[in-house]
Amino acid sequence: MSEASNSRPDDGGAAGRADRAAQRRALASRYALLPLRLFLGVTFVYAALDKLSDAHYLGGAADAASFVSQTQAAKAGGSPISFLLGPALDHPTLFALAIAFGELAVGLGTLLGLWGRIAALGGATLSLSLWLTVSWSVSPYYLGNDLAYLMAWTPLLLAGTPYLSVDGYLARRAGRDRVRGLSDEHVRRRALVDGGIAAVAIGGAGLLAGSLTRTYGRDEKAAPKQSAAPVSAAPQEAPSVAAASVPVGGSAQVKDPVTGDAVYILQPKAGQYCALSSVCTHSGCAVDAPKNGQLYCPCHSSRFDAATGAVVNGPAKKPLPKYAVTKDGDKLTLGPLQSQA
Numbered sequence: 001m002s003e004a005s006n007s008r009p010d011d012g013g014a015a016g017r018a019d020r021a022a023q024r025r026a027l028a029s030r031y032a033l034l035p036l037r038l039f040l041g042v043t044f045v046y047a048a049l050d051k052l053s054d055a056h057y058l059g060g061a062a063d064a065a066s067f068v069s070q071t072q073a074a075k076a077g078g079s080p081i082s083f084l085l086g087p088a089l090d091h092p093t094l095f096a097l098a099i100a101f102g103e104l105a106v107g108l109g110t111l112l113g114l115w116g117r118i119a120a121l122g123g124a125t126l127s128l129s130l131w132l133t134v135s136w137s138v139s140p141y142y143l144g145n146d147l148a149y150l151m152a153w154t155p156l157l158l159a160g161t162p163y164l165s166v167d168g169y170l171a172r173r174a175g176r177d178r179v180r181g182l183s184d185e186h187v188r189r190r191a192l193v194d195g196g197i198a199a200v201a202i203g204g205a206g207l208l209a210g211s212l213t214r215t216y217g218r219d220e221k222a223a224p225k226q227s228a229a230p231v232s233a234a235p236q237e238a239p240s241v242a243a244a245s246v247p248v249g250g251s252a253q254v255k256d257p258v259t260g261d262a263v264y265i266l267q268p269k270a271g272q273y274c275a276l277s278s279v280c281t282h283s284g285c286a287v288d289a290p291k292n293g294q295l296y297c298p299c300h301s302s303r304f305d306a307a308t309g310a311v312v313n314g315p316a317k318k319p320l321p322k323y324a325v326t327k328d329g330d331k332l333t334l335g336p337l338q339s340q341a
């Protein structure tokens with residue numbers, strides 16, 4: 001008797017602990033995809049608003065950070081879908097806005113868990129397109145972000161967003177409707193209509209947020225000192241800009257008359273001018289305008305010295321190609337290429 005009564009509480013305690021541990025494990029498995037979903041949703045919303053607020057995103061071919069320049073670089077870089085890039089270059093504003101608003105729709109759908117599989121399919125399609133274009137020439141392949149994003153969308157594509165989501169709410173309500181004896185057809189139609197209303201409402205809110213961001217949130221700080229000074233020379237002549245448009249620490253952008261690549265004319269120190277190619281020597285992305293004495297490549301975070309073009313931080317190994325610059329009165333003229341990467 002005493003042995004039996006002593007062992008019961010122990011067994012009960014052990015069983016209770018095992019039970020609680022099993023419940024915790026079940027809970028962890030249930031919400032295992034939540035961190036990934038939050039990350040992808042927030043990142044895609046952020047990426048969309050970042051594009052829409054970037055004063056350079058819809059810039060022309062002379063702007064190294066524009067959609068046009070990135071698409072041209074992808075085409076020149078041997079993208080396997082370069083034959084599809086012609087329409088994007090013919091209608092760059094349409095495609096650039098479609099990508100930004102597409103990212104916004106995917107991000108919001110993922111965060112709220114509305115039609116989660118469709119949102120994940122949209123995210124995977126965008127990531128696949130960016131991998132086959134912008135990231136295609138990245139070497140080694142694992143440095144290309146877009147391939148990692150493509151893989152990250154796969155679990156959500158397979159599992160959907162059944163928990164803490166609009167999809168979950170609609171599924172639970174559909175279950176209750178079935179218990180109440182409503183027909184499958186009725187339940188399906190109700191879920192589709194309500195999901196559609198929620199999608200229109202969220203899409204409208206996204207469109208409004210994106211449009212407001214585009215109108216009022218333009219980030220001129222992205223290139224505070226970069227001049228929009230027009231190149232004053234004819235295409236065959238050496239491009240030039242007014243010296244006043246290149247402040248100390250800043251830059252103006254011109255085009256290499258031979259290759260058409262964007263080139264930064266910079267003034268890293270007072271009275272000291274230089275010109276550097278904007279094409280990153282790692283995998284050909286366009287580096288940002290100079291900031292704090294360096295040019296930053298947004299693709300894989302290489303940094304280059306704004307005075308010499310030397311690599312400050314890899315993965316790029318070679319310096320940015322350097323051009324001669326001559327100053328004549330208030331005019332800075334791009335000279336020939338002095339050093340090749």
Ligand code: FES
Nearest residue numbers: 280282283297300
């Ligand atoms: S393209 Fe990879 S760091 Fe610039």
